[in-house]
Amino acid sequence: MAGRSRKLTPQDVEKIVETAxxxxxxxxLAKAYGVTRPTIYAAINSHHEKAQIVRAGTASVSFTVDKKSLNAFDxxxxxLNLRSRADALRRVCRVPSGFLEPDEHLAEAVRDLSFQLKAIGTNVNQxxxxxxxxxxxxxxxxxTPDQEQLLSKLLQEIEQVSVQVRTLEGKRASSSFQRYVASMKGQADE
Known part of the structure; x- marks a missing residue:
């Protein structure tokens, strides 16, 4: 058969596999679908490979990004000295299992800050x-001088809480990024 074979649809491939x-x-089959024999073999093999992937509990993922993002990712x-984008993306998909877990120390610090902010809010409301x-x-x-002193104290407390929040954000971001990079490199999370 001369020229390029026509493209088979997923439905065609299913019917070809079933008929084979x-x-x-x-x-x-090649004659019936107007394609070459190698195209039929490729379709059958591709179908079996995809079925094997599904049975293995994996899935294909694809998406589109702009060139700037892709260059930054590359x-x-x-x-990180990784072999390929695919290797990096597989690692990215595996990372969230520990990467997005809450940090107990951070959670405790946030609860403490929440308590402090509630106390400040109560005083301001009064x-x-x-x-x-x-x-x-x-x-x-x-x-009154007492109220002025209370306001001054509340403003100082708000500033202290603000500094603590910024510090926690920095620690969390730094810690999360370090864990992310370690996971991408395949190192154990400490």
């Missing part, structure tokens, strides 16, 4: 409620 199993010859793969009550009674808003 029932005893039809490759030559007969550079990252190169820095102060605002007092000032709103005074305003509704027609009184001129004034801040």
């Amino acid at each position: 199993r029932s005893g039809a010859s490759v030559a007969t 550079a990252f793969v190169g820095r 102060l605002v409620a007092t000032k709103n009550f005074e305003r509704r009674k027609g009184q001129k808003l004034k801040i």
Whole structure:
């Protein structure tokens, strides 16, 4: 048969495999589908390979990225001395099993910060409620020295909590990235 063979659809391949199993010859199938015998063999082999992958519990993944992202990924793969994009992507898919697990120390620190913020919020709400009550009674808003001291203290506490949050974010990002890179390199997570 001269020229390029036509492309077989997935439905064609399923029918070819089924017909071949029932005893039809490759030559007969090639003639029926208007393709060469090697195309029929390739379709049957491809079908069996895909079935084997499915039975093995794996799956193909594909996606599209822009050139800039792909170049950055390739550079990252190169820095890690990985063999290929496919190798890197397989590792990326395996990493989340530990990469996205919560860090107990971080979780405890966040719970502590949450408690501190709740206490600050309660104090601010009490102060605002007092000032709103005074305003509704027609009184001129004034801040007593005690209230001014409380406000100053609350602002300092808010700044301290803000610093703690930024520190935790930095530690978590650094720790997560280090674990990610270690997992990509195939090193054990410590």
